[in-house]
């Protein structure tokens with residue numbers, strides 16, 4: 001087994017929202033891409049992504065990765081990138097929405113468990129939003145959905161739990177899953 005690389009990945013526009021990810025050196029940017037998508041609730045089956053050696057667009061891109069697993073960046077091995085502890089990368093998911101992430105290589109270490117990588121070992125402390133419908137009834141329920149249609153109509157953020165979002169009021173409403 002190769003060494004394990006521990007990366008901290010944070011959203012560029014919500015820096016307090018991060019995930020600590022371990023990946024083996026002999027795994028690829030494709031593997032890294034998949035776990036970042038899962039960690040940040042990005043669509044696994046849609047949109048291109050790419051890692052960069054530094055600031056996105058300015059630094060050299062490591063090659064696009066497409067959702068089906070191909071693309072010039074997909075097969076590059078983590079331990080062939082020449083990274084040292086403290087090095088920074090950036091990652092963009094979806095060249096349309098342009099969701100940017102900061103990545104820092106925190107540690108290179110010996111593996112603890114065979115076959116357990118890549119994996120998320122820690123994440124930022126969630127700051128929950130609560131369902132406003134439940135809240136009116138005196139219940140604290142963690143919101144899963146941000147109803148975009150209601151938010152735009154009412155000019156504020158409308159957060160809802162799963163049950164309340166299922167209400168027919170929101171039947172045709174587009175919503176985004178809240179990321180914690």
Ligand SMILES: [Zn+2]
Pocket residue numbers: 131132133134135141160161162163164165
């Ligand atoms: Zn509710």
Ligand SMILES: [Zn+2]
Pocket residue numbers: 147148149150151169170173
């Ligand atoms: Zn709604």
